[in-house]
Amino acid sequence: MQDILSSFGTLLQPLTLLIILISTALGIVLGAIPGLSGGLGVALLLPLTFGMQAETGLAMLVSIWVGGVSGAMIGSILLGIPGSPSAIATTFDGYPMTRNGQAVKALGAAITASFVGTFLSILIAMALSPVMARLALKMGPWEYFSLGFCAISLVAALSRDGVFHGLAAAALGLILASVGFAPIDGYARFTFGNIYLSGGFDLIPLMLGLFALKQIVQDHAAGQQQVPEVDVSDIKGFGVTLQEYRDNVWNMIRSFAIGLWIGFLPGMGAALSNMVAYAQAKSASKHPEKFGKGCIDGVFASETSNNASVGGALIPMVALGIPGDGVTAILLGGLMIHGVQAGPLLFNNNPEIVYALFLTALISAILVLALQFWGMRLFPAILKIPYHYLYPAIVVLGFMGVFVGSSTAFNYVLLLGFAALGLSMDRLRLPIGPFILAFILAPMLELNLRRGMTYTDEGILPFFTRPISGLLLAAAVLSVVSPFLMPYLRRTARG
Numbered sequence: 001m002q003d004i005l006s007s008f009g010t011l012l013q014p015l016t017l018l019i020i021l022i023s024t025a026l027g028i029v030l031g032a033i034p035g036l037s038g039g040l041g042v043a044l045l046l047p048l049t050f051g052m053q054a055e056t057g058l059a060m061l062v063s064i065w066v067g068g069v070s071g072a073m074i075g076s077i078l079l080g081i082p083g084s085p086s087a088i089a090t091t092f093d094g095y096p097m098t099r100n101g102q103a104v105k106a107l108g109a110a111i112t113a114s115f116v117g118t119f120l121s122i123l124i125a126m127a128l129s130p131v132m133a134r135l136a137l138k139m140g141p142w143e144y145f146s147l148g149f150c151a152i153s154l155v156a157a158l159s160r161d162g163v164f165h166g167l168a169a170a171a172l173g174l175i176l177a178s179v180g181f182a183p184i185d186g187y188a189r190f191t192f193g194n195i196y197l198s199g200g201f202d203l204i205p206l207m208l209g210l211f212a213l214k215q216i217v218q219d220h221a222a223g224q225q226q227v228p229e230v231d232v233s234d235i236k237g238f239g240v241t242l243q244e245y246r247d248n249v250w251n252m253i254r255s256f257a258i259g260l261w262i263g264f265l266p267g268m269g270a271a272l273s274n275m276v277a278y279a280q281a282k283s284a285s286k287h288p289e290k291f292g293k294g295c296i297d298g299v300f301a302s303e304t305s306n307n308a309s310v311g312g313a314l315i316p317m318v319a320l321g322i323p324g325d326g327v328t329a330i331l332l333g334g335l336m337i338h339g340v341q342a343g344p345l346l347f348n349n350n351p352e353i354v355y356a357l358f359l360t361a362l363i364s365a366i367l368v369l370a371l372q373f374w375g376m377r378l379f380p381a382i383l384k385i386p387y388h389y390l391y392p393a394i395v396v397l398g399f400m401g402v403f404v405g406s407s408t409a410f411n412y413v414l415l416l417g418f419a420a421l422g423l424s425m426d427r428l429r430l431p432i433g434p435f436i437l438a439f440i441l442a443p444m445l446e447l448n449l450r451r452g453m454t455y456t457d458e459g460i461l462p463f464f465t466r467p468i469s470g471l472l473l474a475a476a477v478l479s480v481v482s483p484f485l486m487p488y489l490r491r492t493a494r495g
Helices: 002-011 014-032 038-049 054-078 085-099 103-137 141-157 163-177 203-222 242-247 249-263 270-284 296-320 326-337 351-375 379-384 387-406 410-427 432-455 467-494
Strands: none
Touching: 002 014, 002 351, 014 038, 014 054, 014 351, 038 054, 038 326, 054 085, 054 103, 054 296, 054 326, 054 351, 085 103, 085 203, 085 270, 085 296, 085 432, 103 249, 103 296, 103 351, 141 163, 141 270, 141 432, 141 467, 163 432, 163 467, 203 387, 203 410, 203 432, 242 249, 249 270, 249 296, 270 296, 270 432, 296 326, 296 351, 387 410, 410 432
């Protein structure tokens, strides 16, 4: 308790509080801009922490991260363009709600879900970091492969156009993710002698091509350039009724558990958790046919889970010295810059640093809630911008975003190519969700598959014989075959 009070006193100093406030606001802005993210802000501002005290410097980085994860939903809901991979599933129902004139309601649901996910996950991380980290250590490459495979199968099986379309989209994602150097042996695959393909396809041009550029081309071709009507005059509170909150209590609890669990598994993160939570919400819903057409349940699920991953990702970083995702890898570097070694001894050697991290995230979550509540009635003003101004601005930001990530003009080609791919997938009725999830998880799947097959002399057998791995694979198979079995079982039960 003494360490918590000491860290809290440091963070409440006026200058430190001002840094947290500015960093949180900057994170929201970066998260909302397609192609940028809070993670990019953390990377860019890391050098500025060199001359700061450890607690102050880390507070700035954590605040940008928390603001960025929550701010990503703004573009997803208002424009149908996710600010980062953590908000991809938010577009599935958030943007249709905007199209239906319910932009403020979608924003209100996302803001409250974001706060719940972040705040509660940080509290749990403070209390259970050592215990949960030890549990994660018991999982080997067999369990990590099976978890990723199960996630892809679940999302593919729940695709609107059917299992086969979902599996085909997932297979396409796996194929494209195999471009570049192979893990472990470093063999170049599908590069065709092009040096720009040796590192594989970058996620930023893929995401902006499939969502931003494709959406603009589709809307322009279809003549859908009418500004949706959004009336904010009669909105009270967050624009969400008490009954809608009650209806989504279990949905948020389930999504929170998914986000927290996936968050503290090293290498996973919010990009996976929001997709899995959305798929689970659709699977458990009494009205799954409403998903993808403007169902508020999907927004609650996605935003609760991706923000719960914040607390989850801090757990392995603090307790084990293992980054839970890319941003915590940068935070780990920030700790090392200040001479702090993360790992099991961190709680004993530098407890004030640990609690400063957690308390900063809690303060930032509260500031995000306040800033976004104040701004949620102003955000829809973006929709009032004439489309002949808004579309070129989005295109320019998209091209800027793909260049910032790699500083190579080849990403412009990829941006156009993935936009064309997205249009083709729509024509073939191949869903975007399974494709992106497979693309993101493919490196982890391949690496753990090869590790699992070389760690023992039993080859592929441990994937089925280890209890957790076997259960996950069984769940994956069941998710794929259940759409075909359920009608037969229903007829059998009636007859």
